[in-house]
Amino acid sequence: MADLNAKQIQKSVKIAPGAVVCVESEIRGDVTIGPRTVVHPKARILAEAGPIVIGEGNLIEEQALLINCFPENIIPDKKDVEPKTMTIGINNVFEVGCISQAMKIGDNNVVESKAEVGRNVILTSGCIIGACCQVNTCEVIPENTVIYGSGCMRRVQTERPQVSRY
Amino acid sequence: MASLLQADRVLYLVSGEKKIRSPLSQLYYCRYCSELRSLECVSHEVDSHYCPSCLENMPSAEAKLKKNRCANCFDCPCCMHTLSTRATNIPSPLPDDPAKTTMKKAYYLACGFCRWTSRDVGMADKSVASGGWQEPENPHTQRINKLIEYYQQLAQREKVERDRKKLARRRTYMPLAYSEKYGLGTRLQRQRSGAPISGLAGLSLKEGEDQKEIKIEPVQALEEVEPLPEDYYTRPINLPEVTTLRQRLLQPDFQPIGASQLYPRHKHLLIKRSLRCRKCEHNLSKPEFNPTSIKFKIQLVALNYIPEVRIMSIPNLRYLKESQVLLTLTNPVENITHVTLRPCEEGDQDDLNSTATVAVSPKELLLAGKDAAAEYDELAEPQDFQDDPDVVAFRKSNKIGIFIKVTPQCEEGEVTLSFKMRHDFRNLAAPIRPIEEGEQGNEPIWLTHHVELSLGPLAP
Numbered sequence: 001m002a003d004l005n006a007k008q009i010q011k012s013v014k015i016a017p018g019a020v021v022c023v024e025s026e027i028r029g030d031v032t033i034g035p036r037t038v039v040h041p042k043a044r045i046l047a048e049a050g051p052i053v054i055g056e057g058n059l060i061e062e063q064a065l066l067i068n069c070f071p072e073n074i075i076p077d078k079k080d081v082e083p084k085t086m087t088i089g090i091n092n093v094f095e096v097g098c099i100s101q102a103m104k105i106g107d108n109n110v111v112e113s114k115a116e117v118g119r120n121v122i123l124t125s126g127c128i129i130g131a132c133c134q135v136n137t138c139e140v141i142p143e144n145t146v147i148y149g150s151g152c153m154r155r156v157q158t159e160r161p162q163v164s165r166y
Numbered sequence: 167m168a169s170l171l172q173a174d175r176v177l178y179l180v181s182g183e184k185k186i187r188s189p190l191s192q193l194y195y196c197r198y199c200s201e202l203r204s205l206e207c208v209s210h211e212v213d214s215h216y217c218p219s220c221l222e223n224m225p226s227a228e229a230k231l232k233k234n235r236c237a238n239c240f241d242c243p244c245c246m247h248t249l250s251t252r253a254t255n256i257p258s259p260l261p262d263d264p265a266k267t268t269m270k271k272a273y274y275l276a277c278g279f280c281r282w283t284s285r286d287v288g289m290a291d292k293s294v295a296s297g298g299w300q301e302p303e304n305p306h307t308q309r310i311n312k313l314i315e316y317y318q319q320l321a322q323r324e325k326v327e328r329d330r331k332k333l334a335r336r337r338t339y340m341p342l343a344y345s346e347k348y349g350l351g352t353r354l355q356r357q358r359s360g361a362p363i364s365g366l367a368g369l370s371l372k373e374g375e376d377q378k379e380i381k382i383e384p385v386q387a388l389e390e391v392e393p394l395p396e397d398y399y400t401r402p403i404n405l406p407e408v409t410t411l412r413q414r415l416l417q418p419d420f421q422p423i424g425a426s427q428l429y430p431r432h433k434h435l436l437i438k439r440s441l442r443c444r445k446c447e448h449n450l451s452k453p454e455f456n457p458t459s460i461k462f463k464i465q466l467v468a469l470n471y472i473p474e475v476r477i478m479s480i481p482n483l484r485y486l487k488e489s490q491v492l493l494t495l496t497n498p499v500e501n502i503t504h505v506t507l508r509p510c511e512e513g514d515q516d517d518l519n520s521t522a523t524v525a526v527s528p529k530e531l532l533l534a535g536k537d538a539a540a541e542y543d544e545l546a547e548p549q550d551f552q553d554d555p556d557v558v559a560f561r562k563s564n565k566i567g568i569f570i571k572v573t574p575q576c577e578e579g580e581v582t583l584s585f586k587m588r589h590d591f592r593n594l595a596a597p598i599r600p601i602e603e604g605e606q607g608n609e610p611i612w613l614t615h616h617v618e619l620s621l622g623p624l625a626p
Binding site: 145146154 | 245280405406
């Protein structure tokens with residue numbers, strides 16, 4: 001069943017059948033949400049500088065912020081800036097209060113509570129960004145990397161935790 | 167809450183071997199010596215051992231045997247968090263019918279913080295939830311044990327020699343007294359007991375053990391050392407595989423270089439300690455034996471006996487201009503306390519850090535007793551204290567606000583000042599002698615404390 005939100009249908013928010021999107025969430029801009037994705041109340045998905053495409057089976061918890069924003073020192077000018085699409089793969093988890101600006105996110109990643117992922121980071125698959133870790137480097141995070149601790153230590157995990165869905 | 171209260175702005179001076187200045191919340195009060203004590207002038211004693219994660223108590227002898235580690239709990243070798251046991255279902259063939267498979271539970275250890283699992287180092291899943299995990303054996307254990315035994319024996323022999331020398335010298339003077347003290351005074355006594363009694367704790371042989379000679383082989387120095395591999399300097403480092411110094415040094419017997427050799431270790435035990443005043447040997451703090459209880463059997467903290475000074479509001483402080491600072495005094499005991507403040511005299515040795523002079527009123531301040539039921543008692547008559555409005559700003563149950571006048575003397579830096587607080591203290595310990603008629607059981611004693619306040623920088 002598709003729960004469509006009468007309040008939030010902007011010109012281009014496409015919600016696939018099977019997704020659960022709560023009324024209290026804030027979705028702005030050109031957003032595509034895949035099937036079996038759950039968007040909790042008070043989550044915010046803002047497609048300011050371009051469209052956002054979210055895949056299947058993702059979990060976006062309360063107060064998470066997925067934002068496709070302009071790079072900091074470029075003033076948006078209508079002609080020059082080409083809108084870049086932010087793609088999010090399948091089975092990702094965005095826990096409570098996290099902020100994600102990464103342009104490309106693969107599958108099975110977990111961004112834990114209050115973590116911040118910067119704009120120039122690319123998450124591949126199986127990455128876990130630990131709670132309160134801020135990753136604002138300019139790099140591709142290799143597969144199965146765990147970033148944890150106050151010093152953002154890294155290690156490679158050999159197992160992916162089994163994702164349990166409803 | 168600690169940062170809200172800013173407890174380290176008001177320091178009390180503890181007179182002892184070292185003059186220590188510390189906030190009242192970290193001090194103890196010895197009721198018998200009538201003095202403040204800090205953590206450095208008390209002796210710390212170990213009360214009991216317990217594991218912080220399973221809260222299991224352990225007697226000291228058992229703790230020593232297990233090298234102060236818990237038997238059930240493990241630490242993650244990667245991030246030192248506590249490991250939790252997780253279960254998975256794996257298909258395994260039935261014992262009677264190898265064709266069919268049934269789901270059996272397999273357990274592995276996993277860390278919730280850094281996602282380390284016991285499968286990372288190759289530890290097989292166990293079929294029992296607890297008790298199946300073994301720590302790796304240290305290859306040098308045997309040699310180390312042998313060395314320890316040899317040195318125990320050596321220490322013992324030396325002690326006996328020393329005792330014998332002392333006795334040999336003094337034998338002509340006081341043979342009887344010394345024979346009791348060491349127990350080996352005369353030759354007869356020594357020949358009777360099988361093993362000598364050593365005073366060295368931890369390095370003593372058990373009584374009655376045979377004194378057999380333990381010989382150890384000295385370590386051989388090798389001429390040839392294994393050469394480094396050729397690509398030692400050119401091989402690119404795989405950073406996630408290299409252990410950090412902290413991870414390495416937490417396992418001093420192995421010190422693994424690679425993360426694939428990091429095995430989990432048993433969790434360290436923590437202790438509950440009791441504090442004892444060094445002068446009068448009374449206990450100042452004695453916790454409960456039960457690890458789950460945070461209460462104390464004896465708790466002589468200074469906050470329960472000494473009035474507490476807190477800074478309430480600070481105006482803009484200017485160089486050489488007198489301003490009024492509002493302090494609060496709180497009475498922790500249940501009877502009325504009389505407090506007098508006076509500034510430090512010239513040339514006071516305790517007055518090292520003040521950068522401002524202070525003028526306080528010499529009048530005696532009355533602090534009402536702490537009444538726990540006062541907030542529920544609506545019909546209570548407000549006690550009538552004649553307060554001088556210049557000195558006392560407000561009064562609220564057992565707390566009063568007082569004004570002091572501060573004149574900063576230094577142009578730059580923090581404004582700190584000090585004063586002496588004198589108050590009376592009634593010792594509520596049960597009197598040893600029975601109270602006769604007409605005699606007051608509790609005589610108040612007057613205590614003086616040196617208090618230092620740090621008021622922050624001058625206004626720009």
